[in-house]
Amino acid sequence: MLYIITDSASDLPKEYIKEHNLTVIPTPVVIDDVDYFDGSTIQTDEFYHILDDIKRDVKTYHINPAMFTEAFLPFAKAGDSVIYLCFSTGIAGTFNAAHIALSNIQETYPDFDLTIVDSRSASAGFGLVVSRLVTMLEKGASKEELLEAADYYISHVKHVFTVQTLAYLIKGGRLTKFKGTLAETLDMKPVLIVNEEGALAVVKTVRGRKKALRYLIEYARENGCRTDAEIISLCHAEDPDSLSFVRRMVLETFRPKRILTCIVGCAIGAHTGRGLVGFCYFDADDGKFADYFKD
Numbered sequence: 001m002l003y004i005i006t007d008s009a010s011d012l013p014k015e016y017i018k019e020h021n022l023t024v025i026p027t028p029v030v031i032d033d034v035d036y037f038d039g040s041t042i043q044t045d046e047f048y049h050i051l052d053d054i055k056r057d058v059k060t061y062h063i064n065p066a067m068f069t070e071a072f073l074p075f076a077k078a079g080d081s082v083i084y085l086c087f088s089t090g091i092a093g094t095f096n097a098a099h100i101a102l103s104n105i106q107e108t109y110p111d112f113d114l115t116i117v118d119s120r121s122a123s124a125g126f127g128l129v130v131s132r133l134v135t136m137l138e139k140g141a142s143k144e145e146l147l148e149a150a151d152y153y154i155s156h157v158k159h160v161f162t163v164q165t166l167a168y169l170i171k172g173g174r175l176t177k178f179k180g181t182l183a184e185t186l187d188m189k190p191v192l193i194v195n196e197e198g199a200l201a202v203v204k205t206v207r208g209r210k211k212a213l214r215y216l217i218e219y220a221r222e223n224g225c226r227t228d229a230e231i232i233s234l235c236h237a238e239d240p241d242s243l244s245f246v247r248r249m250v251l252e253t254f255r256p257k258r259i260l261t262c263i264v265g266c267a268i269g270a271h272t273g274r275g276l277v278g279f280c281y282f283d284a285d286d287g288k289f290a291d292y293f294k295d
Helices: 014-019 044-051 065-078 094-106 123-138 143-156 167-171 177-185 209-222 240-253 287-293
Strands: 002-007 023-025 028-031 034-037 058-060 081-086 113-118 157-162 188-194 200-207 231-236 258-263 277-282
Touching: 002 065, 002 123, 002 143, 023 065, 065 081, 065 094, 065 113, 081 094, 081 123, 081 143, 094 113, 113 143, 123 143, 123 157, 123 231, 123 258, 123 277, 123 287, 143 157, 143 287, 157 209, 188 209, 200 209, 209 240, 209 277, 231 240, 240 258, 240 277
Parallel strands: 002 023, 002 081, 081 113, 231 258
Antiparallel strands: 028 034, 028 058, 157 188, 157 277, 188 200, 231 277
């Protein structure tokens, strides 16, 4: 059998995961020196309530080789073929850890057919790529077609997002305390993207939350989001009001056939805090893979 598996940094909705019987490896998060696993032993509503207390000690680390070995081993024993789509190497070290696990497993199961693909994406963008390949797999695509499609969709997925507070970027060392405190005082909000290398980059800084949210739409309109998009994805870090605000603007500006909505999990939320809102889309149509998505 051929399977697609992913990790919880894809932030796919639980309903989607259950409907498609998708294997999702949970990302670890450490809260006050206790290990939890995103979407497994801790859920986002509980997580953000904890995170709202900036004094709590919350850290993340990437899925390690032992965790990957535990996840991959049942597929190896069954003789299955697997594609694992992983969190961007520009943000986390999951790709290398997965390869170490594969090497260890192949000492016992040398024929284990596992291909590890760097999604170069995160959260809703990552989930978009996974969902495209899942649909293709369910409609009979071969592994070769799926890997070709993975390259295509990864090269065309776009992410743009903003955060409510800079406190967690300061706490995590991604922003100096001086610059961050000054920006917070001036109510400056960064708008970020995931670039072609899969790393985070600031594209604009605006004053005020509403302006930052509006700029998500402006950025998408100017950077390839088609008005007749087949699918887009919106994500939020337990901030449904901001999500609704952005969703209304999306529907006024674009005419997507489908909107995938997801909640940002621990892997990213630990570094941004409550209030992240993101807009993810493909800057091209389905190309040669379009037949897989016809009704």
